[in-house]
Every structure is written in structure tokens, then in C-alpha cells.
Amino acid sequence: MAERGYSFSLTTFSPSGKLVQIEYALSAVAAGAPSVGIKASNGVVLATEKKQKSILYDETSVHKVEPITKHIGMVYSGMGPDYRVLLKKARKLAQQYFLVYQEPIPTAQLVQRISSVMQEYTQSGGVRPFGVSLLIAGWDDACPFLFQSDPSGAYFAWKATAMGKNYMSGKTFLEKRYNMDLEVDDAIHTAILTLKESFEGQMTEDNIEVGICTETGFRRLTTAEVKDYLAAIV
Amino acid sequence: MAAATAMRFGQQLSSGSDLSPDWSMKEVSTGTTIMAVEYDGGVVIGADSRTTTGAYIANRVTDKLTPIHDRIFCCRSGSAADTQAIADIVTYQLGFHSIELDEAPLVQTAANLFKASCYRYREELMAGIIVAGWDKRRGGQVYTVPVGGMLVRQPVSVGGSGSTYIYGYMDSNYKPNMTQEQCLHLVSGALSLAMERDGSSGGVIRLAAISESGVERQVILGNQLPKWSTV
Numbered sequence: 001m002a003e004r005g006y007s008f009s010l011t012t013f014s015p016s017g018k019l020v021q022i023e024y025a026l027s028a029v030a031a032g033a034p035s036v037g038i039k040a041s042n043g044v045v046l047a048t049e050k051k052q053k054s055i056l057y058d059e060t061s062v063h064k065v066e067p068i069t070k071h072i073g074m075v076y077s078g079m080g081p082d083y084r085v086l087l088k089k090a091r092k093l094a095q096q097y098f099l100v101y102q103e104p105i106p107t108a109q110l111v112q113r114i115s116s117v118m119q120e121y122t123q124s125g126g127v128r129p130f131g132v133s134l135l136i137a138g139w140d141d142a143c144p145f146l147f148q149s150d151p152s153g154a155y156f157a158w159k160a161t162a163m164g165k166n167y168m169s170g171k172t173f174l175e176k177r178y179n180m181d182l183e184v185d186d187a188i189h190t191a192i193l194t195l196k197e198s199f200e201g202q203m204t205e206d207n208i209e210v211g212i213c214t215e216t217g218f219r220r221l222t223t224a225e226v227k228d229y230l231a232a233i234v
Numbered sequence: 235m236a237a238a239t240a241m242r243f244g245q246q247l248s249s250g251s252d253l254s255p256d257w258s259m260k261e262v263s264t265g266t267t268i269m270a271v272e273y274d275g276g277v278v279i280g281a282d283s284r285t286t287t288g289a290y291i292a293n294r295v296t297d298k299l300t301p302i303h304d305r306i307f308c309c310r311s312g313s314a315a316d317t318q319a320i321a322d323i324v325t326y327q328l329g330f331h332s333i334e335l336d337e338a339p340l341v342q343t344a345a346n347l348f349k350a351s352c353y354r355y356r357e358e359l360m361a362g363i364i365v366a367g368w369d370k371r372r373g374g375q376v377y378t379v380p381v382g383g384m385l386v387r388q389p390v391s392v393g394g395s396g397s398t399y400i401y402g403y404m405d406s407n408y409k410p411n412m413t414q415e416q417c418l419h420l421v422s423g424a425l426s427l428a429m430e431r432d433g434s435s436g437g438v439i440r441l442a443a444i445s446e447s448g449v450e451r452q453v454i455l456g457n458q459l460p461k462w463s464t465v
Contacts, residue, residue, distance in 0.1 A: 067333060068333070069329075092294075096326070097327045098325075098326065099326045
């Protein structure tokens with residue numbers, strides 16, 4: 001493709017109008033571990049596969065589903081180290097907002113600000129785009145929200161979505177399964193089933209992570225709780 | 235302190251007696267009596283509710299007990315603006331710190347963050363702060379950060395302009411290992427005495443008891459204040 005010749009520089013458009021580095025970043029995301037987000041009537045569910053390369057890893061020490069504030073959490077697909085940078089930034093942005101406005105940051109505001117950061121890295125010298133797509137779940141006032149943020153800086157609000165490996169089949173699965181009246185418990189069930197579609201091997205409470213966001217706030221489910229939901233599936 | 239002396243000099247020139255009213259020239263101050271007491275299982279903190287600009291009481295129902303985190307509060311005395319600004323900044327810093335740690339923050343951490351700001355900007359600030367709360371490592375703790383920015387942990391601490399009137403009361407009535415009830419009694423009694431004598435303290439008594447189970451707040455209204463004098 002003539003594209004290839006323009007792929008070395010982030011800040012150079014290709015003849016077809018693409019920034020090829022961003023396309024490549026999206027490929028890095030699509031090659032990453034699957035993650036799923038579902039918005040229920042009374043909350044949001046985030047779930048991801050967390051396969052460790054060796055049984056010697058201490059999987060309890062590092063997490064993929066992480067809180068940003070008491071009422072917002074996120075998960076990713078793609079490059080872990082890039083995720084940690086954005087996570088730290090998001091946490092700082094949320095605190096900064098509170099310092100100025102004396103109010104917890106609305107989910108959409110946080111998403112807009114973090115996406116803005118990701119966009120900066122597509123229009124600056126000497127940097128590369130982030131190799132992650134983020135799923136951000138939040139609860140403002142009485143409403144649940146689910147957003148996706150891409151390496152390009154684009155963000156989307158979703159009712160349900162999947163990212164990472166086999167995301168297309170994940171999305172197709174969700175299209176069939178999703179309805180507006182799902183409650184958080186059903187949504188957790190559906191999210192785990194969606195992950196199972198592309199899961200190689202046995203799914204256990206140690207190789208997936210689930211987070212929920214309701215009116216009481218965001219939290220990661222304990223391994224015991226995940227085990228219970230898994231038991232309901234078999 | 236430098237700002238205060240410069241202001242007084244300027245005032246001598248323009249005030250004459252009453253060319254400008256007090257409340258347009260004096261800094262807004264939480265004149266104040268504040269205190270905090272440790273007990274086994276938590277802390278009890280208390281404050282009066284008077285904010286003054288000179289002789290005018292700008293707010294007679296002030297809340298000087300400010301939450302910094304779920305189980306960490308600070309009692310503010312000195313400049314209202316300075317202490318609010320510092321408290322907001324420490325809330326930011328501690329919130330960020332605690333979410334990164336994925337753990338409730340230590341009272342000592344909060345106290346050190348206050349100390350860091352109060353010491354670094356000691357020339358510009360007028361803030362006397364008592365940090366108190368509960369954490370799972372050391373239980374109930376009281377740390378005092380007076381003007382100047384020193385930090386020290388004390389089982390009991392009093393602060394603000396009204397505190398000078400109750401050192402004797404505290405020294406003679408505080409005993410270690412009191413219950414939460416006894417602490418609430420001690421604090422409300424002490425504050426009542428200070429509010430009686432200190433012109434910059436008054437209004438209502440605000441109390442808070444912080445323990446593992448959470449924070450319980452209460453208000454003692456003016457007509458319900460403990461009475462000491464029978465006159």
C-alpha cells in the first residue's frame with residue numbers, strides 16, 4: 001500500500017487521509033486481552049480477561065480494573081504500561097476538578113479530559129499514541145454511564161461494547177443479548193458469558209476481573225464474588 | 235504575621251477612629267477555640283462556630299470541622315481563607331494518594347501533608363490546624379500543626395485564640411483511657427468555658443466522634459451549652 005511509506009511519522013497524513021500510526025495503535029489494542037462493558041438500568045459492569053504468563057505470578061498484586069474516584073472506574077485493552085500512565089493522569093484530573101469545583105467530576109467530563117490527553121499524543125513531536133483503549137464506567141447523580149476512549153482521542157458512549165481480541169464477535173454476542181432492562185446482576189452474568197466466547201482454556205476467578213459501578217460507587221468484585229457468578233454459568 | 239503588622243500600620247493612618255469600618259479592613263479570621271482528644275477506638279473533635287472580621291461576626295454558625303477523608307478531619311483556626319485553601323489542597327493530595335494505594339490513608343499522612351504546606355508557606359500563611367481521625371494501623375490519633383508548621387502528635391490538643399483560657403481546665407480534667415462519652419463531655423465543657431471568655435469564640439459547639447465505624451456529628455446550640463457559672 002502507498003500508506004506504508006507514510007507510516008513512519010505520526011504527524012504526517014497519508015494520501016488517503018489517515019494517520020497510520022493511530023491505525024497501528026488500534027491494532028495494538030485489537031491484539032490485547034479482551035475486555036467488556038455493559039450498562040445496566042441500575043449500574044455499569046466492566047470485565048476483562050487477566051491471563052498470566054506463568055503460575056508464579058502473584059495475580060492479586062496488580063489489577064486491570066481500577067477505580068479513578070469513588071464513583072468512576074476503568075479497564076483497558078492493549079498495553080498495560082500505557083494504561084498505568086493514563087490511570088494516574090485520570091486520577092489526578094479527577095482530584096484537580098474537585099479542588100476547583102468542589103464537586104465529584106462528572107463521568108463525561110473525565111472522559112473528555114482523558115481523551116484530550118490521548119489526542120495530544122497524536123499531534124505532538126517525539127511521542128507515540130497510547131496503545132490502549134479505555135472503558136470508563138461511572139455513576140453521576142442518578143445515571144450510569146459507559147464510555148470508550150480510543151488511542152486517537154475519540155470517545156464514544158455505549159450501552160454495551162467489547163474491545164481487544166475477537167471484539168467483533170464479542171459485540172455481535174452483546175447485540176443479541178443486550179436489553180435496556182438488564183440489572184447489574186444480569187449484566188455481570190452477560191459480561192462473563194461474553195468473555196467466555198473468546199476465552200481459551202478454563203475461566204476461573206483468578207484469570208478474570210470484574211468491576212461494577214452503582215449508586216453506592218465503583219468497586220472491583222472480590223475473587224469470592226466472581227467465583228459465585230462463574231458457578232452460575234456452568 | 236508580616237501581613238498583619240503592615241495592615242495595622244496602614245489602618246492607623248486611615249482609620250482615625252471610624253473612617254472605615256472594622257469589617258472592611260480586618261482579615262476574616264476563625265478567631266476560635268478548637269480541640270481534639272484521643273480515646274481508645276477513636277477521637278472526639280470539637281470547635282466553636284464564630285468567624286469574625288474585626289469585631290463583626292461574619293458567620294455565627296461556621297463549621298470549622300472539615301472532612302479531609304472518610305475518617306480524617308481537621309479543625310481550622312487562624313485565617314479562614316488560608317485554612318480553607320490548605321484543607322482543599324490536602325484533600326486533593328490525600329484523595330489522590332489514597333486511591334493509588336487502594337487503601338484508607340493514615341492520619342499521620344494527612345498530618346504530614348498539612349505540615350508540608352504550612353511549613354513551606356509559613357511566611358504567607360496564618361493557620362493553626364489540628365488533624366484528627368482514625369486509621370487501622372494506630373487507631374484514634376490527634377496531630378497538631380500550629381502556626382509556623384511544626385508537627386507533633388498529642389493525646390489532647392487545643393488551639394485557637396480561646397485555647398489559652400482552657401489549658402488549666404484540660405490539664406486538670408483530662409485523664410488517659412476515657413470513653414467516647416467522657417471525651418464528648420470533656421470537649422463540650424472546655425469549649426463552653428473558652429467561648430464564655432474569648433470574644434473571638436462563640437455561637438454553637440460542633441462536635442464529631444470519629445472511629446472505625448464512621449463519623450458521628452452533633453451540634454450543641456447556644457441555649458444548651460454547658461453552664462459553669464451560676465452568676
